[in-house]
Amino acid sequence: MTKVAFTNRRLNHLIYVIRENPVTLLAFSLFTLIILLALVGPSIAPHDPIKTNATNALEPPSLSYLFGTDHLGRDVFSRVIVATRLDLGIAFSAVAISFCVGCALGGAAGFWGGWTNRVIGRISDAIMAFPLFVLAMGIVAALGNAIENIIYATAIINLPFYIRVSRAETSIRRNIGYVDAARLSGSGNLRILFTQILPNILPPLMVQVSLNMGWAILNAAGLSFIGLGVRPPNAEWGIMVAEGSNYIISGEWWLVIFPGAALMLAVFCFNLLGDGLRDIVDPLRRT
Amino acid sequence: MTPKLFQITGRLAQAIPSVLVVIILSFILTRMLPGDPAVYFAGDMADKESIEQMRRSLGLDRSWLEQFYIYIINLIEGDWGISLTTGQPVTDELLARLPASLELTIFGLILSIAAAVPLGIAAANHKDSWIDHFCRILVTAGVSLPIFFTGLFLVYIFYFLLGWAPSPIGRIDILVLSPPPVTGFYTIDSLLANESETFFASLAQLILPAATLGLFALAPIARMTRSAMLGALKSDYVRTARASGLSRKKILLTYALQNSALPIFTTLGMVFSFLLGANVLVEKVFSWPGVGLYAIEALIASDYAAVQGFVLTMALLFVFVNLTIDIILTLIDPRVGFDD
Numbered sequence: 001m002t003k004v005a006f007t008n009r010r011l012n013h014l015i016y017v018i019r020e021n022p023v024t025l026l027a028f029s030l031f032t033l034i035i036l037l038a039l040v041g042p043s044i045a046p047h048d049p050i051k052t053n054a055t056n057a058l059e060p061p062s063l064s065y066l067f068g069t070d071h072l073g074r075d076v077f078s079r080v081i082v083a084t085r086l087d088l089g090i091a092f093s094a095v096a097i098s099f100c101v102g103c104a105l106g107g108a109a110g111f112w113g114g115w116t117n118r119v120i121g122r123i124s125d126a127i128m129a130f131p132l133f134v135l136a137m138g139i140v141a142a143l144g145n146a147i148e149n150i151i152y153a154t155a156i157i158n159l160p161f162y163i164r165v166s167r168a169e170t171s172i173r174r175n176i177g178y179v180d181a182a183r184l185s186g187s188g189n190l191r192i193l194f195t196q197i198l199p200n201i202l203p204p205l206m207v208q209v210s211l212n213m214g215w216a217i218l219n220a221a222g223l224s225f226i227g228l229g230v231r232p233p234n235a236e237w238g239i240m241v242a243e244g245s246n247y248i249i250s251g252e253w254w255l256v257i258f259p260g261a262a263l264m265l266a267v268f269c270f271n272l273l274g275d276g277l278r279d280i281v282d283p284l285r286r287t
Numbered sequence: 288m289t290p291k292l293f294q295i296t297g298r299l300a301q302a303i304p305s306v307l308v309v310i311i312l313s314f315i316l317t318r319m320l321p322g323d324p325a326v327y328f329a330g331d332m333a334d335k336e337s338i339e340q341m342r343r344s345l346g347l348d349r350s351w352l353e354q355f356y357i358y359i360i361n362l363i364e365g366d367w368g369i370s371l372t373t374g375q376p377v378t379d380e381l382l383a384r385l386p387a388s389l390e391l392t393i394f395g396l397i398l399s400i401a402a403a404v405p406l407g408i409a410a411a412n413h414k415d416s417w418i419d420h421f422c423r424i425l426v427t428a429g430v431s432l433p434i435f436f437t438g439l440f441l442v443y444i445f446y447f448l449l450g451w452a453p454s455p456i457g458r459i460d461i462l463v464l465s466p467p468p469v470t471g472f473y474t475i476d477s478l479l480a481n482e483s484e485t486f487f488a489s490l491a492q493l494i495l496p497a498a499t500l501g502l503f504a505l506a507p508i509a510r511m512t513r514s515a516m517l518g519a520l521k522s523d524y525v526r527t528a529r530a531s532g533l534s535r536k537k538i539l540l541t542y543a544l545q546n547s548a549l550p551i552f553t554t555l556g557m558v559f560s561f562l563l564g565a566n567v568l569v570e571k572v573f574s575w576p577g578v579g580l581y582a583i584e585a586l587i588a589s590d591y592a593a594v595q596g597f598v599l600t601m602a603l604l605f606v607f608v609n610l611t612i613d614i615i616l617t618l619i620d621p622r623v624g625f626d627d
Contacts, residue, residue, distance in 0.1 A: 126308045130602045133564025138598035141586050142316040218433055222568055225435050226583045241436060245572065248439050249455065251447045260436035268431035 014280060024276030030269040037084040047075035049082040050233045058252050068254035070240075071247060072233075076254060079235040080262050086236045087266065090147065090229075091216040094154035095209055101155070102162020103205065107193055109163065110170025117167070124160040132157040136219060140228050150229035154219050158212055165208050169201035203281040211274035214267035221263055237263040294617050302610045309602040314358050317595055367599070368592030372585065377596035381578055385600070386471025387458055388570065388577030392562050394474075394493055395500025395569075396555075403505045404551070407512025411520060412539060422509055429506025434565045438499040438572035445495060453491045456574045463488040496573040503565050504558045511554040515547035522546070549616060556612045563601050 018025050042049075047065075053073035061068040067076035109120040127135065139153040173179060174197070182196050221238030223229055230236040232243070237259040244255025326333070329341040342348055349357075361367070367377040410422035445452040458473055459465055466476035466485050473489035519525060520543050528538045567579035574580065578597055585593035 122308075126312055129305050129308050129606065130312070130598070131560045131563035131605050133561075133567065134598055134601040136564075137567070137582065137586060138313070138316055138594060141589075141591060141594040141598075145586070145589070214431060221433055222435065222564075225433075225568060226571055227587050238433075238435075241433070241439065245435075245439055248443050249447060251443075253443050253447075256436070256439045256443070260433060260439070263433050264431055264436065267433070268427070271427060271431055 018276075021276060021279060023272055024279070027269050027272035027276055030265065031273055034084060034088065034266055034269060037081055038088045039085075041081045041084050045075075045078035045081045047078040049074065049079045049235045052233075058247070058255075060252075061254055067258040068252075070243065070255050074233075076240075076258050079240060080237070080259050083235040083237050083240065083259065083262070084266075086230065086234065087217060087221065087238075087263070090151055090154070090220040091213055094151045094216050094220065095158065095213055097151070097155035098158035098162050098212070099205070099209060102159050103166045103198075103201075105159075106163040106166030107170045107197065107201075110167040111174050111189070111193060111197065113171070113174075120163060120167070124163045127157065127160050133219065133222060136223060137226075137228075140223065145228055147229045150220055150223050153223070154216050157219070158216060161208060161212060162205070165205055166201055169204055170197055173197055173200060207274055207278045207281055210270055210277050214270035214274070217263065217267050217270070291617055295614050298610065298613050298617065302606055305606045305609075306603065309599065309606065310359065310362065311355075313595060313599050313602070314355055316598070317358075317591070362599075367596045370585065370593045371590040372588050372593070377592050380581060380593065381596050381600055384576060384578045384581050387575060388566055388579060390472040390474065391493065391496055391569065391575060391577060392500065392559075392566050394497040396504060396559070396562060398497055398501035399504035399508055399558075400555075402501065403508035404512050406505075407509045408516055408539065408544065410509070410513045411516030414517065419513075422513060426506045426510045429502065429509075432502070434499060434503045435568045435572050437502055438496065438569055441495050441499055442572070452495050453488075455492075455495060455572070458492055458576060459485070459489045460492070465489075496569050496575055499569050499572070500562060500565060504562055507554055507558050507561075508551070512547065512551055515550040516543055519543040519546045549620060552612055552616050552619075556609045559608045560605055563605060 018028075051074065053069070055073065056065075056069055057071055057073040059065055059069040059073075065075050065077065067080060070076055070079070105120045105123070109117040130138075136153040136157050139156060140149050143149040143152060170193075179192055179196050182192050187195070220229070221236070221241075224236050224238035225242045227242065230239050232239065240259035241256050241263070244252070244259070247255050326338055329338045333341070347354070365378050367381075369375070370377050370380055373380065406418075406422055406425070410419040413419060442452070442455045446455055453460055463485055466473055466480050466482055466489075469476050469479055474486060474493065477483075477485035477489060524546075525538060525542055528542050533542075566577065567582060569575065570577045570579035571583055578600065582594055582597035584590075585597070
């Protein structure tokens with residue numbers, strides 16, 4: 001009975017937030033579209049994304065080639081659609097790694113305090129001592145130029161944000177009533193962390209995930225723009241912009257603008273979604 | 288010792304662990320290299336003997352602690368290794384290219400401050416007006432724009448469509464001689480040498496890449512200015528100033544802005560960290576011959592010493608900038624020195 005009432009209240013609050021802020025609804029629809037494209041992209045693309053056709057290279061946008069063709073005659077529209085999966089895949093994996101590792105480290109630091117907190121704090125400070133994109137370049141150089149290393153590099157430079165949030169959220173909860181109750185009823189530390197603290201710090205962390213996702217996409221695309229990770233002829237937004245950049249000074253704008261716009265829309269969508277989620281999770285911090 | 292001087296010395300001491308952390312991490316990065324670093328640094332053509340020699344010269348046959356000690360000594364002596372692609376010492380290459388990057392970054396930062404601070408002030412002063420909404424849109428768009436995309440977009444509009452900007456390659460038109468080097472900043476050097484043609488040629492090349500960086504840095508600065516100003520305008524001292532009948536301009540620029548200076552300056556440190564990374568992408572777009580372009584070429588060629596030198600330089604520069612900002616903050620903060 002109370003549970004139903006509670007769910008209803010949550011739902012009403014959600015409807016209220018969306019009605020107050022139609023931009024969040026827009027972001028949510030965009031998010032659905034992007035996920036859909038990532039899932040079924042390769043099967044709905046009108047042309048083969050890596051099949052070259054020298055006879056119709058650098059065609060401007062037309063009905064048969066909505067976004068035009070690139071210097072090798074490949075369909076830009078199909079490539080933009082197919083690239084969604086790789087771009088999101090890199091960003092999702094990187095954020096997932098940062099989330100899991102960052103939560104574990106931050107949770108431990110906030111829960112146990114003391115030297116655990118100090119050591120983990122130092123690790124986080126050490127990463128933040130570098131300009132983050134530059135550090136990512138250094139990590140890729142050290143690990144080798146491959147897609148998985150782009151993911152690890154992006155994950156490492158995002159770690160401090162997760163450590164910070166989860167440490168702060170855990171440390172204010174470690175002596176709260178329900179944690180004491182769980183301890184009295186005989187739960188061990190790990191059990192308390194997983195069953196009592198984790199579910200409660202999840203909402204603020206999800207906001208962080210969404211805000212971070214846009215940044216992770218930008219970062220990974222930036223790395224592949226300078227020629228790291230993704231190799232041609234694979235379709236990826238960053239590398240498509242890089243390939244098109246040679247043609248912008250002669251006016252073939254569609255090579256750069258469409259993949260660039262896709263990148264921008266994806267990042268924009270995650271940023272708006274993050275703001276919207278924050279409104280739902282934490283109404284006090286609304287701007 | 289006055290409290291301010293005391294604080295500044297304390298802050299200088301705090302920079303030492305940051306520098307140490309940077310050096311330790313970059314040491315770990317070198318040791319993470321896949322395979323045997325000796326084989327790697329000796330090159331493809333190396334035989335067994337030269338690999339062994341490289342191992343000894345890199346100190347890889349010693350303990351980790353000894354290796355770290357040698358690493359630090361080499362860094363201090365300016366021996367950052369030899370670039371594989373050019374055969375030149377990495378420090379020389381980096382020092383030759385650093386002015387180009389600094390000129391770009393500093394010019395971009397000045398452009399963005401010049402646009403973002405007035406925008407943030409106006410947005411806070413007229414909250415919920417069209418200018419506030421404009422500021423909000425710009426801030427949200429600013430964090431979503433991939434910087435290399437902004438750069439190429441500006442090139443398309445201002446070079447290809449309008450023809451206002453010169454061809455987006457390098458620091459100066461190939462037909463114009465570069466000015467005699469003093470500071471390494473082409474704009475300043477040409478002014479010093481009194482060559483107005485060179486000055487305008489280098490300025491014309493500089494504007495688009497600097498504007499790209501500026502657009503990127505605009506968002507965080509404008510957002511922080513707006514929120515700091517909003518906080519200041521709500522405060523008791525501004526209400527008192529209003530009640531005493533001070534002019535609007537005086538309240539805004541003297542009372543509110545001076546009190547907002549601290550958070551704005553703090554944001555600048557963070558923005559600078561982003562700019563050092565963004566610089567790499569902008570240099571690639573505009574073929575700007577700075578350290579970023581050098582690092583990209585080194586990365587593609589797996590020229591490890593060069594990349595490591597670049598990462599270290601950027602990190603040390605970042606530590607230095609944060610230190611400078613903190614010292615400026617100590618100097619301009621009127622509260623420091625009154626407490627004790």
